[in-house]
Amino acid sequence: MLIGCTALVLGLTGTGAEAGSRDLGRQVLGANDGWGSEGAGTTGGSAADAEHVYTVTTWAEFKAALAAGGTAPRIIKVKGMIDAVSEGCEAFVTGGYDLQQYLKDYDPAVYGNDKVAMGPQEDARVASMANQNAQIKAFVPSNTTIVGVGKNSGILGGSLQIFGVSNVILRNLTIEAPLDCFPKWDPTDDNNTGNWNSEYDTVVVYGTDHVWLDHNTFTDGRFPDSERPVYFGKVFQQHDGLTDIVRGSNHVTVSWNRYENHDKNMLIGNGDGLAAIDAGKLKVTMHHNRFDGILQRSPRVRFGQVDVYNNHYVVNEEQQDDYYIFGVGISSQLHATDNAISLPPGASVGKALKKWSEAPLTAENNYVNGRRTDLIAVHNAEIPSETLQSGAGWKPTLRTKVDHPKAVPGIVAYRAGAGHLR
DSSP states (O other): OOEEOOOOOOOOOOTTBOSSOSSGGGOOBOTTSSGGGSTTOOOTTTTOOGGGEEEEOSHHHHHHHHHTTTTSOEEEEEOSEEETTTTOGGGGOOTTOOHHHHHHHTOHHHHOSSSOOOSHHHHHHHHHHHHHHHHHEEEOOSSEEEEEOTTSOEEESOEEEEESOEEEEEESOEEEOOOOSSOEEETTHHHHTOEEEOOOOSEEEESOEEEEEESOEEEOTTSOGGGSOEETTEEOOOOOOSEEEETTOEEEEEESOEEEEEEEOOEESOOTTOHHHHTTOOOEEEESOEEEEEEEOSSEESSOEEEEESOEEEOOGGGTTTOOSEEEOTTOEEEEESOEEEOOTTOOSGGGEEESSSOOBEEESEEETTEEEOHHHHHHHHOGGGOOOBOOSOOOOOOOOOOOTTTHHHHHHHHOSTTOOO
8 A cells, every 4th residue: 555645854964965955865866966957957856846745665655656647756765674575586487497307408518609598498587587577677767766674675676767757766765676586598608608597687777867766775685795605617697787877878877875785786887889978978976985795897898978077996806807897998087186095005006997999088186096197007907908097088077075085985974875874
C-alpha cells in the first residue's frame, strides 16, 4: 500500500541543497553545484502536491509509486531496506535452466572458443534472465525525488533506470548492486579465451538531463566480487556498473556518495562510435565522493566535459596490481583536480590514469598519500607507451567550495554516503 503524506516545510538547508526544507524530498540542488545546476537546475519532485508523496516499504510499492500519477512531480520516501529479489534467483528460473548443465555444455574443452554459446541451455538462460529483468528494473519518471528515510534505508538488488527523462534526484539511499543470476558465457570474448558477461547497472542514467545523485552508498554488499566462483578460468562475473551515465545524458551532479567494494564502477559514455549522440553532452560533476575498494572506472570518460574534484580514492592491497581511477577515452575532456588518493605501499601511482584514446586531460593539485603529485608526469614516466597530454581545454565554473586535498579524506569520511546528511 502506498502511503500519501504532506511534507513539512521548516526551512533548513541540507548539504549541497538550496535552503527551504527539513524534509529531504523538498530540497533541490543548490546554485552553482556542478553541471546539474546548469540552467533551471535540478529540482526533482520537490514541487509535488500531497497526493504525490509516497512512503514505501516494499519493492512492489516502490514500483507502483513510480508508475502512479503520470509526469506530475513526485516524492518517494523509501523506509527501510526493500528487496527486489526477496525470493532469490530460483524464482526466475524457467525453461529447464541448470547452471551445472550449462557449464557442461559450454566447457571450452568441449564447445571450443570459436563460436558464441547456442543451444537449449543458452535459450533457457535467456528466458530466465528475462524474468529477472522484468522484476528488478524500476523506471524512474521525470520530476522525481527518491529519498531514504533515516540512516538505513534503500534498495537491495534493484536496478534503477533513469531512462529518457529529465529532472531526477536520488538521495540518502543505500543501494546494493543487483546480482545477475544468469551471466552469459561468451567463448569468443577476451581474444577467444572466453569471459562471463553480466547485465544490470545499479543506477543507469540514459538519455536523461538534470540529475542529482547525493549522499548515497553504492556497494556490492552481501555479494562481493571476491566471493564469486571461477568457472573456465574466469570469475563468474555477476555485477555490472554501479552508476553509468550514457547515451546523450547531460547536466549531472554526483556528490557526497560512497562507492564501495566493486569492480567496474562508472562509465560516462559507453561507446566510441556514439559521437552523434554524445558529443557536446555527458557534462558531469563529481565532488566529495569516497571510492573505497573500487577497481576501475571512477570514472572512465568518453566525450564529456567531466569535472572531478575533492574526491577520495582508497585502493586496497588486493587491487593495486590491476586498478585504475581515471580512464581517458575518446574525445574526453576530463578535468580532475584537488583529489586525494590513498595507495598501499609499493603501488604504482602511474596506474591511477589509464589511456584508452588520445585525449588530453587536466590533472592538477592532486595528492597521493598526502603529497602533491603530478599524475600525468608520473604516468608518462612509469607507462611511456601510453603518454598522456595535459590540458582538457576548458575550466569548470560551476563549483561550490573547493577543499584542500589534504583535508578531503577526513571530510568525506565523516560526511559522505547514506545516513550522513546534516
